[in-house]
Amino acid sequence: MTGFLASDPVRVALVVGAMAAVVSGVVGVFTVVRGQSFAGHAFGDLGTLGGSGAFLLNVNPLWGFVSVGAVVAGAMELVGVQRRRGRDVATGIVLGAALGAAALLLYLDTTRSSTTGAAVTVLFGSIFAVASGSLPVMAGLAGAGVLAVVALYRPLLLSSFHPELASVRGVPVRAVTLGFLVLMGVTVSLTSMVVGTILSPALLVGPAACALRLSRRPGVAMVLAAGIGLVVTWAGIALAYASATWPPSHAGWPVSFFVVALVFLAYLGVEAGAAARG
Amino acid sequence: MPPVRVLTVEGATVTFGGRRVLDGVSFSVEAGEFVGLIGANGAGKTTLFRVVLGLLKPSAGTVRHLGRRVGYVPQKVAIEPDAPLRARDLVALGLDGERFGVRLPSRSRRERVDRMLEAVGAAAFADARVGTLSGGEQQRVLIAHALVGQPSLLVMDEPLANLDIKSGHEIVELVARLAVEQDLAVLLSAHEMNAILPHMDRVVYLAEGRAVSGTTGEVIRSDVLSELYRYPVKVLDVDGTVVVVGGHDVKVR
Amino acid sequence: MTNAWLAGSLVAVVAGVVGFFVVLRGATFAAHGVPLASFAGAAGASVVGVPAVVGLAVFSPVAAVAIGLLGRRRRSDVVTALVVAAMLGLGALFLSWTVEYASEIYALLFGEVLGVTGTEVWLSAALTGAALLAVATLYRPLLLSSVAGEVAEARGVRTARLELLFLVLMAVVTTLAVPVVGTLLMFTLMVGPPAAARAFVRSPLAAMAASVGIALVTVWLAIALAYETTWPIGFFVGIAGAAWYVLARVVAARRR
Structure with a gap:
């Protein structure tokens, strides 16, 4: 255990994981309440485009994730039809186009450089390889994310449950929607650093869905979600560290696998508990 | 000849989580x-x-249907404006929409659909997308969907809930006319009864899970309704039309 | 090259037909999730050393049924997101176990139509036939339950069972299409063409036919361009899907 905490990459990973878990818990509760799991998932997939672009330009993938997240948030709001089905189709189309572009960038990555790992790194994450230099930026983004939720809390809650009532009360619903999408984009950028782009929605939606089954009050659910996220992320990192000697490869199992598996088990556990209570 | 009962409900009881939603209806x-x-x-x-x-299977009691099938008109359907489904497609699904397999179009099917669209006054928008129609127009198409299979009973869930007064009256008159023309029984729910009063033969009144059934004359009376609603309700005669109003301030002339 | 054209065309036909119902039922997320989750199957297959299609055939129905059964209780979008993530996590684990080259993983994610073999074409043809037969069998109840679920139920359609059957159908399409267009872009083909077709025609059958036509043109163009440029086919499919959709929105807006 002392070896575990003495390792620099592990310490960075624990800090990065904690920041991502807390922001996704807070933002995730609203994602679930607003029924925007698909959009959250789309941000993750779309982060692939940013991540692969960043690889091509040889900059920190975080910048790729964040910039694509912001652009996509705007695009989704623009095409975002109010009806749920229409919105899902629009999300899907944006997603498809961006994934196509990501395919091209990743292809160019592999042809330009001899390192072929870009796709895997971007898609499945590499938390032990996060440069400690990006910590201040990530901390800033995480702090801004939590502050934004606190500031937007009431209008966001009202517009989630009853958009018409919210706009009657003078809430600028479109601006709030856009703001929330940007928030989701930033959050998913942070979780992408932990578990990779295509797994990031698990951290956004999973702990929040568990928490909402345990408490009906959004504020309590946010704290619970952040806590659950923190536990699964740290446990995932510890397990990945421990797995270095495990078969079959003796090269360590991926962090993202452990985190996502723990999230899924937590969700099944909470659902089973709720079912048993009736 | 004794009257034919197309639907008989006896002692229907439904319990949800310890609460009796229906109690021996x-x-x-x-x-x-x-x-x-x-x-x-x-x-x-x-x-x-x-x-x-x-x-839904009642926990106690029986439901018996006699005769041909039941046609059902939901309160409303959520169909997107650009969904590729014309009014005539929805009506054609009323013929055999629950069956598996493919069915080749035939002249007789097309004629039945056309006749039904005509009967409900929907011929003008037969080829329009269902999602682009107004609430009253959609209601007509749904009625055609329910009736094209020639049921003996038409069940309508709050058909007036989403309609303005004019469309509401038109729909009720249409259904009353079709009931006579097609020898059709109608069971229609509403929480506002003025539009259906002139056509209603009988009332089933539901309060707190229990039902009272009687002819319109027996139930639509100030004392009976006030008792059922536990709230002052007056049945008035306005220029020969019976209307029902609620509230403490209603004075009978 | 002939194999690529044949396999691509088969995928386009099935995606166009099944995609019609995907869009009508608002099942976009499931259509994205099932192929994505099947990635674990392809990665697992390479661990065990069997063809990827075997892994797809095992894992995509598992994902479909998990999404269908777990989502029945409530919040199907959350369940879809979590099932997909769990399966992808498993995929990441399997990947870490293999000595697979990144380029092959990449092919699974983004497609590699030019590597299709003759046997795979025959397999695709059989699956295409099965999928089309299933759609023909389920056509009317599926259509009715998509647009008016309550009415369908009142007519005796078992809508919950139908939903599950539809998800399994999506799994079949996934198995068929993933080796050609990849897990990530398979669904673009299932959503783009049918969503665009709606702007041009009004009846269900015409919309299905238009959707197949658009999907065919998309795939043919993408194969030709991928062949010319050596860029990934997924890029062209993704961009073309979005282009069709934008065109359709413009047409629909002008009509109003």
Whole structure:
């Protein structure tokens, strides 16, 4: 255990994981309440485009994730039809186009450089390889994310449950929607650093869905979600560290696998508990 | 000749989580009858419909259907404006929409659909997308969907809830006319009864899970309704039309 | 090259037909999730050393049924997101176990139509036939339950069972299409063409036919361009899907 905490990459990973878990818990509760799991998932997939672009330009993938997240948030709001089905189709189309572009960038990555790992790194994450230099930026983004939720809390809650009532009360619903999408984009950028782009929605939606089954009050659910996220992320990192000697490869199992598996088990556990209570 | 009962509900009881939503409900609908199911919100109208349609099995009591099938018109359907489904497609699904396999188009099917669209006054928008039609137009198409299979009973869930007064009256008159023309019994729920009063043969009144059934004359009276709603309700005669109003300030002239 | 054209065309036909119902039922997320989750199957297959299609055939129905059964209780979008993530996590684990080259993983994610073999074409043809037969069998109840679920139920259609069957159908399409267009872009083909077709025609059958036509043109163009440029086919499919959709929105807006 002392070896575990003495390792620099592990310490960075624990800090990065904690920041991502807390922001996704807070933002995730609203994602679930607003029924925007698909959009959250789309941000993750779309982060692939940013991540692969960043690889091509040889900059920190975080910048790729964040910039694509912001652009996509705007695009989704623009095409975002109010009806749920229409919105899902629009999300899907944006997603498809961006994934196509990501395919091209990743292809160019592999042809330009001899390192072929870009796709895997971007898609499945590499938390032990996060440069400690990006910590201040990530901390800033995480702090801004939590502050934004606190500031937007009431209008966001009202517009989630009853958009018409919210706009009657003078809430600028479109601006709030856009703001929330940007928030989701930033959050998913942070979780992408932990578990990779295509797994990031698990951290956004999973702990929040568990928490909402345990408490009906959004504020309590946010704290619970952040806590659950923190536990699964740290446990995932510890397990990945421990797995270095495990078969079959003796090269360590991926962090993202452990985190996502723990999230899924937590969700099944909470659902089973709720079912048993009736 | 004794009247034919197309629907008989006897002692239907439904319990949700310890609460009796329906408590020994009994009533019947005879062939060609226009029956209004009246009750406040939460009185159990929707649950009773689910029982009548066979979607919910009552914990006690029986439901018997006699004769041909039941046609059902939901309160509304959520169809997107750009969904590729014309009014005539929805009506054609009324013929055999639940069957597996493909069916080649035939002249007789097309003629039946056309006749039905004509009968409900929907011929003008037969080829329009269902999602682009107004609430009243969609209601007509849904009625055609329910009736094209020639049921003996038409069940309508709050058909007036989403319509303005004019469209509401038109729909009720259409249904009353079709009931006579097609020898059809109608069971229609509403929480506002003025539009259906002139056509209603019988009322099933639902309150707190229990049902009272009687002819319109027996139930639509100030004393009976006030008792059922537990709130002052007056039945008035306005220029020969019976209207029902509620409230403490209503004075009878 | 002939194999690529044949396999691509088969995928386009099935995606166009099944996609019609995907869009009508608002099942976009499931259509994205099932192929994505099947990635674990392809990665697992390479661990065990069997063809990827075997892994797809095992894992995509598992994902479909998990999404269908778990989502029945409530919040199907959350369940879809979590099932997909769990399966992808498993995929990441399997990947870490293999000595697979990144380029092959990449092919699974983004497609590699030019590597299709003759046997795979025959397999695709059989699956295409099965999928089309299933759609023909389920056509009317599926259509009715998509647009008016309550009415379908009142007519005796078992809508919950139908939903599950539809998800399994999506799994079949996934198995068929993933080796050609990849897990990530398979669904673009299932959503783009049918969503665009709606702007041009009004009846269900015409919309299905238009959707197949658009999907075919998309795939043919993408194969030709991928062949010319050596860029990934997924890029062209993704961009073309979005282009069709934008065109359709413009047409629909002008009509109003």
